[in-house]
Amino acid sequence: MPDPRPPIIRFDQASFGFPGLIALKDISLTIYDGEFIGVIGPNGSGKTTLCRAVLGLLAPVEGHLHIFDCACDELRCYHRAKIGYLPQKGVVDRNFPVTVLETVMMGRYGALGLFTRPGRKDRDIAMEALTQVGMDSYRDNALGQLSGGQQQRVFIARALAQQPKVLILDEPTTGLDITTQHNVIELVQHLHDELKLTVLLITHDINMIRSRVDRLVLLKTRLFAAASPAEVLKPEILHQVYGKELVITDKDLVIVEDYHHHH
Amino acid sequence: MLDLLAYDFMQRSLLAAAMVGGLCSVIGVFVVLRGLAFVGAGTSHAAFAGVALGYLIGWPPLLLAIVFGLATVWITGWVEERGRMKLDVSIGILYTTTMALGILFIGLMKSYNAEVYGYLFGSVLSVTPEELSIIGVLSVLVLGLLLLFAKELYFIAFDQEMAEASGIPARQIFFLLLTLVALTVVISLKTVGAILVFAMILIPASTAYQLTHSLTALTLYSATIGILTSVAGVLISALWDVPSGPTIVLLATTIFFIAVFFSPKRVKRARLVHSH
Numbered sequence: 001m002p003d004p005r006p007p008i009i010r011f012d013q014a015s016f017g018f019p020g021l022i023a024l025k026d027i028s029l030t031i032y033d034g035e036f037i038g039v040i041g042p043n044g045s046g047k048t049t050l051c052r053a054v055l056g057l058l059a060p061v062e063g064h065l066h067i068f069d070c071a072c073d074e075l076r077c078y079h080r081a082k083i084g085y086l087p088q089k090g091v092v093d094r095n096f097p098v099t100v101l102e103t104v105m106m107g108r109y110g111a112l113g114l115f116t117r118p119g120r121k122d123r124d125i126a127m128e129a130l131t132q133v134g135m136d137s138y139r140d141n142a143l144g145q146l147s148g149g150q151q152q153r154v155f156i157a158r159a160l161a162q163q164p165k166v167l168i169l170d171e172p173t174t175g176l177d178i179t180t181q182h183n184v185i186e187l188v189q190h191l192h193d194e195l196k197l198t199v200l201l202i203t204h205d206i207n208m209i210r211s212r213v214d215r216l217v218l219l220k221t222r223l224f225a226a227a228s229p230a231e232v233l234k235p236e237i238l239h240q241v242y243g244k245e246l247v248i249t250d251k252d253l254v255i256v257e258d259y260h261h262h263h
Numbered sequence: 264m265l266d267l268l269a270y271d272f273m274q275r276s277l278l279a280a281a282m283v284g285g286l287c288s289v290i291g292v293f294v295v296l297r298g299l300a301f302v303g304a305g306t307s308h309a310a311f312a313g314v315a316l317g318y319l320i321g322w323p324p325l326l327l328a329i330v331f332g333l334a335t336v337w338i339t340g341w342v343e344e345r346g347r348m349k350l351d352v353s354i355g356i357l358y359t360t361t362m363a364l365g366i367l368f369i370g371l372m373k374s375y376n377a378e379v380y381g382y383l384f385g386s387v388l389s390v391t392p393e394e395l396s397i398i399g400v401l402s403v404l405v406l407g408l409l410l411l412f413a414k415e416l417y418f419i420a421f422d423q424e425m426a427e428a429s430g431i432p433a434r435q436i437f438f439l440l441l442t443l444v445a446l447t448v449v450i451s452l453k454t455v456g457a458i459l460v461f462a463m464i465l466i467p468a469s470t471a472y473q474l475t476h477s478l479t480a481l482t483l484y485s486a487t488i489g490i491l492t493s494v495a496g497v498l499i500s501a502l503w504d505v506p507s508g509p510t511i512v513l514l515a516t517t518i519f520f521i522a523v524f525f526s527p528k529r530v531k532r533a534r535l536v537h538s539h
Contacts (some may be wrong), residue, residue, distance in 0.1 A: 005426050022301075041349065054427075054481065055428040057424070057427060059427060079425075079430075080428060080429060080430035081429055081430035083428070083429075085425065085428045085429065087422070087424065087425055087428075096296065096420075096421055097296075097472060097475060097478065097481050098421065098476065098477070098478050099476060099477050099478075102477065102478050102479075103421075104420065106414075106418050106425075106426075106429075108432060109414045109415065109418050109426075109429070109430075110412075110426070110429035110430025111429075111430065112433050112474075113430075114412070114415065114432075115411065117414070141476075142476030143476075145476075162429055171377070187379070242419065
């Protein structure tokens with residue numbers, strides 16, 4: 001059955017990487033407006049490459065990628081500003097001297113374009129984004145002094161300040177404690193529901209997102225599956241990517257079987 | 264001291280020092296934050312090779328300094344972008360190559376040329392009215408461009424890829440920053456000299472870095488420190504008859520260490536350690 005929502009991102013037999021070193025091969029995938037997509041796959045499976053492609057930072061070496069009905073290598077600054085991005089933790093220098101509000105204001109810069117200074121309206125948008133992630137009372141704090149979970153919230157607010165249509169999060173829960181991980185995912189779901197954002201969430205934590213996403217995209221250089229969690233989380237599908245040690249428990253948890261316990 | 268201020272040469276050098284001090288310390292903020300500290304050092308030596316070549320073949324030294332400086336930063340930026348080589352390695356190679364060229368050019372000169380050494384060690388007290396107007400025009404140009412692209416420059420210093428992803432023409436802004444660094448170095452050559460200009464770019468911004476968590480405050484503090492130390496350095500050097508370049512730099516370094524010692528960031532960190 002065709003999806004009634006308009007497509008927003010369309011990969012058409014697209015490959016990414018360099019000749020001789022292909023990170024993603026022959027990807028055909030359509031993402032619809034307002035979808036919540038979880039992207040899973042082992043380390044080095046091309047998840048971050050997929051992100052960078054959707055951000056318009058990488059053109060396909062073969063095939064096509066359309067974002068907002070626009071070939072990705074013809075993406076204008078205006079388009080890029082419509083995609084909010086939370087990079088993998090550790091990419092950003094956490095000791096950079098910047099306050100929380102200054103960080104979030106950066107989300108406005110791309111949308112404003114060159115030669116335009118951020119004004120009161122941009123400040124209001126930034127403050128609203130901070131309120132949405134529950135960090136408005138920290139606006140004048142130094143970014144570097146916040147906890148890992150709080151920093152992630154601020155970076156999500158920075159992405160929201162772009163007033164994006166699409167939100168891409170690259171392993172947003174890595175390095176956070178288990179409660180904070182849960183809170184961050186909860187926040188992402190809330191933003192998806194409230195702001196009708198299309199969300200691409202890259203994660204290793206299949207169990208945490210399986211009940212929340214519309215579709216799971218399973219990658220290992222090639223696209224192994226892009227369907228509802230119930231259809232993707234089957235042993236025969238997961239084994240192709242993760243190996244035979246992965247099992248699904250009677251409570252539907254995906255775990256790695258530890259043979260040492262059995263012997 | 265007031266008699267001293269009545270001299271034309273003194274007024275010129277104070278003005279030159281204030282402009283160069285302000286300019287270096289403002290661009291220094293972006294250099295420190297973007298991790299381009301060593302680029303400043305490499306560029307100043309390349310620019311000096313340009314000056315030496317200018318004197319050797321009878322071309323305007325500042326023009327060749329700009330050519331050499333720009334060539335160095337653009338090659339550096341290109342190498343970093345391609346990810347072929349670590350930035351410090353490529354700068355290290357260019358740095359020593361251009362320095363070798365500079366020494367070679369000086370060696371090829373038939374006679375001893377004191378003016379060349381002025382560019383190496385700085386001689387702010389001998390700034391001519393023409394040089395002052397060149398410094399003035401270039402300073403306005405560089406500061407104007409920094410101001411015009413301030414928000415983009417901050418963003419690429421924070422995270423270039425994130426900036427590009429959110430619609431900033433990040434590559435172009437990065438090359439603009441490199442170009443402005445090269446121009447700043449050339450503007451400052453006559454005042455603080457090729458060896459010490461690097462310190463003027465690095466130290467005020469690093470001092471301000473100790474004192475604040477805000478980008479705006481960082482820039483303001485850095486500019487204030489840069490201008491004050493430069494002006495004070497020139498006054499001290501005229502009063503006590505010591506070379507101006509080292510005086511400015513040593514003054515800035517002293518303030519840097521005081522700032523490190525009293526840094527609110529450091530104090531806070533110490534408290535955190537004690538409370539655990």
